[in-house]
Each structure stands twice: as C-alpha cells, then as structure tokens.
Amino acid sequence: MRTEYVEAVLAVVGLIPAGSAVAYGDVAELLGSGGPRQIGAVMSHHGNAVPWWRVLKASGQAPEGLESQALQFYLREGTPLRGDFLRFARTGDGRWRVDLATARWAPSDSEFDALDVIAEGLEASLHKLSVADDGMSE
C-alpha cells in the first residue's frame, strides 16, 4: 500500500466532524479507490494519528477491542447511539452500536471540495504509477 494512499485516508478521516461517523466502505468510496478492507488496514496501522472512532463497520459497531474507548468518545461527542450502551458503560456487557443512519457524515460543499483535492491528488499518484509500469512492460 502506497504511502500516498495512507495519507489520503488519514486526511479524509481527519475531516469527519465530531459527533458524526462513517463506515470503512464510505471512506473508500469518498476516496474513489480501494475497498473497505484497505481502509481497515490503514486504520489498524495508522489510526492512532486521527479520530479513528469516527470510522466503523457498516453495522455501526466499533472495532473489536476498542468498544470501551470508542464509547467514551461517543458519549463525549454526543454521537447518536442505539442499544444498551449505558449498561455496557456500567457492567461491560450489553449490545449497542452507533446509529449510522442518523450519525453518518454528510459533507458540506466546502468539505466536498477538500475531499476532491485529496481524491485527485491520490488519483494522480496512482496514475503516475501505472504509467511507469507501462514503460517497464514495453
């Protein structure tokens, strides 16, 4: 995975406002490159540098092992939640999830502009690569 890709992913995640969230697949789509698993891979290795809790599974579940920490952020940011999160906070069990239907980030016009810049920059570096490959294969 190219470092440009990692940078692009982190840049996008950094744009997500407090209180909202997106799924891994959403980030891939905004980026116009790769798939959900690629985003997951980037987050697992570099997520510590950004608000990682704002990126989750499509089901709204926080990444395994980080539910407890993530919940603290959600409560602090007022992120919409569904289920027994209160019980989970007290006793450690109970099922809950982020209400993605409500919390999903809807980028403003200016945010869209920023996303475009990121996506195009990435696109450019990827294209440069394929050109190099073509040259080599001749």
Added chain:
DNA sequence: ATTCTGACTTGCT
C-alpha cells in the same frame, strides 16, 4: 505464482 489473512460488506437464515 499460490495461499493466507484481515479495524470489511452483503445477503440469507
């Protein structure tokens, strides 16, 4: 080149 693996998704019980 082939196979395995993973902070994923979707569709079907």
Added chain:
DNA sequence: AAGCAAGCCAGAA
C-alpha cells in the same frame, strides 16, 4: 437481532 458464508481488495509469507 445475531450468526454464517461468500465476495472483495491488497499486502505478506
């Protein structure tokens, strides 16, 4: 609502 199988994308062995 929760569990499972298959599909998917890339990097690593």
